[in-house]
Amino acid sequence: MTKRHAAICPIAGFLNIFGDAWSWLVVRESFYGATRFSEYQRNTGIAKNVLSDRLKKLVDAGILSKHDVGERGSRYAYRLTEKGESLGTVLVAMVQWSNDQLFEPGEEPVQLVERDSGEPLLPLTPVDRQGRTLRWRDVIAVPGPGAPEMERKPRSSRTDEPS
Amino acid sequence: MTKRHAAICPIAGFLNIFGDAWSWLVVRESFYGATRFSEYQRNTGIAKNVLSDRLKKLVDAGILSKHDVGERGSRYAYRLTEKGESLGTVLVAMVQWSNDQLFEPGEEPVQLVERDSGEPLLPLTPVDRQGRTLRWRDVIAVPGPGAPEMERKPRSSRTDEPS
DNA sequence: GTCATTTGGTCCTAATTTGCAACCGAAATA
DNA sequence: TATTTCGGTTGCAAATTAGGACCAAATGAC
Secondary structure (H helix, E strand, O other), X not given: OOOXXXXXXXXXXXXXXXXXXXXXXXXXXXXXXXXXXXXXXXXXXOOHHHHHHHHHHHHHOOOEEXXXXXXXXXXXXXXXXXXXXXXXXXXHHHXXXXXXXXXXXXXXXXXXXXXXXXXEEOOOOOEEOOOOEOOHHHEEEEEOOOOOOOOOOOOOOOOXXXX | OOOOEOOOOHHHHHHHHHOXXXXXXXXXXXXXXXXXXXXXXXXXXXXXXXXXXXXXXXXXXXXXXXXXXXXXXXXXXXEEOHHHHOOHHHHHHHHHHHHHHOXXXXXXXXXXXXXXXXXXXXXXXXXXXXXXXXXXXXXXXXXXXXXXXXXXXXXXXXXXXXX
């Protein structure tokens, strides 16, 4: 994928890496333990040429790393980097949203739990520096230190042209 | 977008709605306060026919609702539904990841803060039912009550053919 | 040593999706 | 009555995707 979105916005930056039908499914498979080309292909059904392209791009983006494993033939393993592992938050947020909004209670195909106890996770919740739980409606986005000179009005808009 | 991913996985379900270059940017604009066709178009640079298509699909998916606003001419306003508002968690997770991994410290273009105090949010953190903070590496996905009969081995794989 | 098999791709073509520009109808406004 | 604005639709060229054929390297079987 060519860079489509101006990188002046964290969401645009995120979508430049993951804003297509397949890249995030590859990330999911990596979290579920897939490492091999054929494994990604079987589990996602993605076309080989597209998978090849996506793996290259995820490696370029520093999400996955590619390792030569000396088994018979030319074999490689893809693994999540630290940068890739740190996507766990986003993955969990997506799974919780889908479980809540896309499936009936009791019909969730996947559940998130603590490894040892099997305890389910509570919904992710915003917390401030004092440790106080916030309501989502009280969380807002404001221009950060690296914001372009023309600042965004709270809850208003500004341009984000594709390149 | 036709349904590409089998809906047996929350991530696949999520990507069936948001797995393209533009839909999530429309969601972002909605969170930032955009309501009008022309506003989405200006702020994202998306082509009109594609925007028209994406808005229809987001309305169909129950993420946005379309309202006839009786201003001059035929004018409509799109607004996030409750289902749409509940995507805030995912949006925040994405923004936090991007700020951490895509920008240098001090270069973040957007910051998440508590509305009244201006306090920055802490990173989203998993918590169990006892209120204990968990480490991400201890959070795992297990088959849920609606899992297909063949169960997924922990951190292993299973098929997810596109339709 | 030779043959077959597996993995991890590349290449080609057809179908689909996108970007872009032109056009259009309804309602207000001049 | 003519003009403007909004929210689209339509048509076309360009880019991207899906699907299949093909292929090289490395091993194991014979």
